[in-house]
Amino acid sequence: MSTLLTLVLILLGVAAGGWVLRFAGQKATGNAPMFRDMPYAVAFGYVLGACLLMFSVWYFFQPTVTEAGVPNAGVVFFRWAVQFFILSAIAAFLFRALGRTVGTRGSKKLFRQMPLTASFGVLVVILYAFTAIFAAWLAPHGQEAIFAKVNVLPGGNAATGGDPLFPLGTDQIGRDLLSRLIYGAQNTVGIAFVTTCLAFFLGGTLGFLAATLQGWLDQVLSRAVDVLMAIPSLIFALLLMTIASAWAGSERWLLTVYMILIIAVIDSTRVFRLARAVGLNIVVMDYIEAAKLRGEGLGYLIFKEILPNATAPLLAEFGLRFCFVFLTIASLSFLGVGIQPPLADWGTMVRDSAQFINFAAFSPLTAALPLLAAGAIALLTVGVNFVVDWMLHRSSGLKE
Amino acid sequence: MQSVFRIILQRLALGLLTLFVVSIVIFTAVNMLPGDFAQAILGQGATPDAVEAIRRDLGLDQPPITRYFQWLGSAVQGDLGNSFAQANFASFVGADSGVRTTVAQQIAPRFANTMFLAAVTACIAVPVSLVLGILAALFRNSVFDRATNVTTLTSISSPEFFLAYVLILFLAVLNPVLPSLSNIFEGMSFGERLEKTLLPALTLTLVVTAHMMRMTRAAIINLLASPYIEMARLKGMSPMRVIVKHALPNALAPIINVVALNLAYLITGVVVVEVVFVYPGIGQLFVDSVKIRDIPVVQACCLIFAAAYILLNLTADIMSILSNPRLRHPK
Numbered sequence: 001m002s003t004l005l006t007l008v009l010i011l012l013g014v015a016a017g018g019w020v021l022r023f024a025g026q027k028a029t030g031n032a033p034m035f036r037d038m039p040y041a042v043a044f045g046y047v048l049g050a051c052l053l054m055f056s057v058w059y060f061f062q063p064t065v066t067e068a069g070v071p072n073a074g075v076v077f078f079r080w081a082v083q084f085f086i087l088s089a090i091a092a093f094l095f096r097a098l099g100r101t102v103g104t105r106g107s108k109k110l111f112r113q114m115p116l117t118a119s120f121g122v123l124v125v126i127l128y129a130f131t132a133i134f135a136a137w138l139a140p141h142g143q144e145a146i147f148a149k150v151n152v153l154p155g156g157n158a159a160t161g162g163d164p165l166f167p168l169g170t171d172q173i174g175r176d177l178l179s180r181l182i183y184g185a186q187n188t189v190g191i192a193f194v195t196t197c198l199a200f201f202l203g204g205t206l207g208f209l210a211a212t213l214q215g216w217l218d219q220v221l222s223r224a225v226d227v228l229m230a231i232p233s234l235i236f237a238l239l240l241m242t243i244a245s246a247w248a249g250s251e252r253w254l255l256t257v258y259m260i261l262i263i264a265v266i267d268s269t270r271v272f273r274l275a276r277a278v279g280l281n282i283v284v285m286d287y288i289e290a291a292k293l294r295g296e297g298l299g300y301l302i303f304k305e306i307l308p309n310a311t312a313p314l315l316a317e318f319g320l321r322f323c324f325v326f327l328t329i330a331s332l333s334f335l336g337v338g339i340q341p342p343l344a345d346w347g348t349m350v351r352d353s354a355q356f357i358n359f360a361a362f363s364p365l366t367a368a369l370p371l372l373a374a375g376a377i378a379l380l381t382v383g384v385n386f387v388v389d390w391m392l393h394r395s396s397g398l399k400e
Numbered sequence: 401m402q403s404v405f406r407i408i409l410q411r412l413a414l415g416l417l418t419l420f421v422v423s424i425v426i427f428t429a430v431n432m433l434p435g436d437f438a439q440a441i442l443g444q445g446a447t448p449d450a451v452e453a454i455r456r457d458l459g460l461d462q463p464p465i466t467r468y469f470q471w472l473g474s475a476v477q478g479d480l481g482n483s484f485a486q487a488n489f490a491s492f493v494g495a496d497s498g499v500r501t502t503v504a505q506q507i508a509p510r511f512a513n514t515m516f517l518a519a520v521t522a523c524i525a526v527p528v529s530l531v532l533g534i535l536a537a538l539f540r541n542s543v544f545d546r547a548t549n550v551t552t553l554t555s556i557s558s559p560e561f562f563l564a565y566v567l568i569l570f571l572a573v574l575n576p577v578l579p580s581l582s583n584i585f586e587g588m589s590f591g592e593r594l595e596k597t598l599l600p601a602l603t604l605t606l607v608v609t610a611h612m613m614r615m616t617r618a619a620i621i622n623l624l625a626s627p628y629i630e631m632a633r634l635k636g637m638s639p640m641r642v643i644v645k646h647a648l649p650n651a652l653a654p655i656i657n658v659v660a661l662n663l664a665y666l667i668t669g670v671v672v673v674e675v676v677f678v679y680p681g682i683g684q685l686f687v688d689s690v691k692i693r694d695i696p697v698v699q700a701c702c703l704i705f706a707a708a709y710i711l712l713n714l715t716a717d718i719m720s721i722l723s724n725p726r727l728r729h730p731k
Contacts, residue, residue, distance in 0.1 A: 074575070
């Protein structure tokens, strides 16, 4: 109750502070337009922002260990978050500066217009792709290698139950967690990428076919897609995974293949909708008419005439679709029916290490394990979304 | 008014038709399971007699079309059949008293819990996202707008379990304000129940607020270029009044639409969140049944999720027709 009271008192203080700021500003600057026309809400916002900033700085410089020798976990996590935020901002800035000076004229121009969030997204995507491709060289151990030391704590400090050989520790059966985290990039991201490509191939082809041929094929495909889209996608995926797990039996890898197919089909319905809508706008153009009169075949029409004119919306959709597929796969794995062990995968890692979060007050590093795997998933989707957001903003003609 | 009723009836009929087709899809999908349910229940060492008994007991000896209409007929009357897990257990122990928990009995309390969670989330998320959206439209392109934009984009694209564990870390482990496990049972007082539901509700709020807030902002900003907004501005109205009095009522249709769509998402998106918080809702039951392949429960949950999803999409559709005069009086 006293916490609530303190919060209310602080808010009242900020409210008074906002009024004082505006009044003082008007008096000090002799009614400068900035202060004269300032709505109260803006003044309130400034004071609130300043208070939050001051509190953050104060909290950041709190000691990480209390007098009793217990780690002050809240401060530790806060410091990590702030350091990560500042470092990523600097990295994005440097990357953008690099892109502005190195490269062709086109890429330089692209980087000049880029906001910081988008360059951060591009950087993240490049880093993930690099990790996924070179996982075998980057990881210190194999993803299925089992060591004698089990349940090694992260940190690499022998005094606190760690081991310098395993910087992030090992799991219950002795597999190196750092290696599994790195291989997770290959498996989770790779499988999501393959699935998205498959969904685009399927949905795109059928969508363009429906748009070009129209008639009964369009009707049948559209109604089928309507029905499939009426079932929530995660629920439908879970239902089909039940059946797939019965089909796969004890063949674990077969289940992963089924999962790719199932999610590709479910997501291709969304791609179909977009491809058909975009295609319908293109097939009424004169150049399609001309190509038809020239006697071009269906394949030429779809791949040489429609596809090049539909790349921009499809590319943005590819980014968004990849995020959805990636999150669906991660969620399925988290629920225990997705990518199967012994393949290393982030969703499964989160589920396996989730209970460590309860030790946050004693060992922040251990508690960070599930957040590290979940954060790896979040970081990529956030990065892709930043890039897509910027692309959509650019193609929408920069509205007000 | 006549035409409005006709449109609504048309949509309702279309929704029912969709639900019917969806039920066929679900039934066919489940019937693609290899082998025999009865064999699967009893395992490898079952005698043919026992398998036959179970088959007759569960009605598996009928042809698929008969079974489909039997299932659909009883599902419409609220009877969703018996859970395989229960049947299996009873016959295994040999104490089959004939009294079994039906799927409906299993689902009903959990469905109520899930609806409670969705309601609490909606109560927090809708006002917050509307206010944030209006503020972001009011102070567009300011620091505040950019900060909310980046924050909402981050929360919209993070997996639910990431948000859930971050909230658990800060609100349950480091500062024990709220319980991290939602063990809800019968006869709990409303306050207690609310306290246990708050953390999953907050997680879901983070997920859906972003979308609703961005749509509100976009819908309002789209209108700001209209001549009547220009007029209101020239009259000397304050920006806040321009947005709340003039832009908001006209932006209501897309906003209501996105709110209904997000509520539909809430019903289905609860699965992961319920598993993280061990919340006794229908999503958790669904995942558990998927793992042990309890077909009647999976079928029933799927049907309920699809029905809720279709219903809310239908509501969004009808609401947007009702709030738009041009659609209300089609030429």
